[in-house]
Amino acid sequence: MKRTLDVMVVPVGREPELKTLESDENGSFLKALQGCVGGLIEPLPWLFGDAPAGYCNEEGALGATFLDANRAVYADKAMEDAGFLSQLDFRTPVREGDLYAIVFGDMVFTGFDPDTGGSRDISPEECERVRERFGGAESIDSGASELLFLARSGRPRR
Numbered sequence: 001m002k003r004t005l006d007v008m009v010v011p012v013g014r015e016p017e018l019k020t021l022e023s024d025e026n027g028s029f030l031k032a033l034q035g036c037v038g039g040l041i042e043p044l045p046w047l048f049g050d051a052p053a054g055y056c057n058e059e060g061a062l063g064a065t066f067l068d069a070n071r072a073v074y075a076d077k078a079m080e081d082a083g084f085l086s087q088l089d090f091r092t093p094v095r096e097g098d099l100y101a102i103v104f105g106d107m108v109f110t111g112f113d114p115d116t117g118g119s120r121d122i123s124p125e126e127c128e129r130v131r132e133r134f135g136g137a138e139s140i141d142s143g144a145s146e147l148l149f150l151a152r153s154g155r156p157r158r
Contacts, residue, residue: 005029006121008052008130009036010107012070013140016130018122029110029119036108044103046084047073047133050112052126053119057105068104069143071134075100088156099156102143107134 003023010016021032033041037057044054056070075084075094086092087101094100109130111120122130133139149157 003027003029005032005110005119007033007036008109008122008127010071010109010130010134012068012106012143015136015140016127016134018127033108033110033119037106041108044107046079046100048109048126048129050114052109052122052130053112054107054109056103056107059104066144066147069147070103070105070107071139072102072142072146073100074098086156088150099146102146104143 002025005021005023007019007021008016009019019036021029021036023029024031030041033055037055040058041055042058044056047054075096075098077096079094079100080096084094084100086094086098088099109122109126111122111126112118113120146157
């Protein structure tokens with residue numbers, strides 16, 4: 001039986017957008033989620049935890065080309081307090097506002113049901129969190145501009 005799942009997609013170079021996915025014949029959304037990111041999915045638990053759950057292409061957390069640079073992710077206070085290490089060198093603890101990582105390729109966000117361990121429709125509040133963090137011209141250009149700065153200077157801005 002086919003089901004649907006509302007998700008937020010954060011495409012390279014565009015505003016986040018709400019999308020409805022259809023399950024496969026077994027009721028799974030895995031292929032549809034993979035379709036959103038163009039390949040095997042990798043979780044992005046450091047973005048929002050599970051509220052919403054985020055995914056990118058498994059290569060998206062490692063890097064690709066300049067044209068695939070999607071969004072820069074800057075450390076927040078919770079990441080600083082937890083002792084997160086920069087994904088740029090894996091040695092330096094991040095401070096709030098530091099560049100943590102650049103995500104390459106499209107991202108997709110779903111709601112997460114802790115009781116079942118499965119995906120659920122993304123809530124309006126979760127959609128707003130995605131829009132606040134990844135909407136607007138500055139965010140849309142952040143991945144490419146941070147990558148260009150790194151290529152020119154050999155170091156993050158801060």
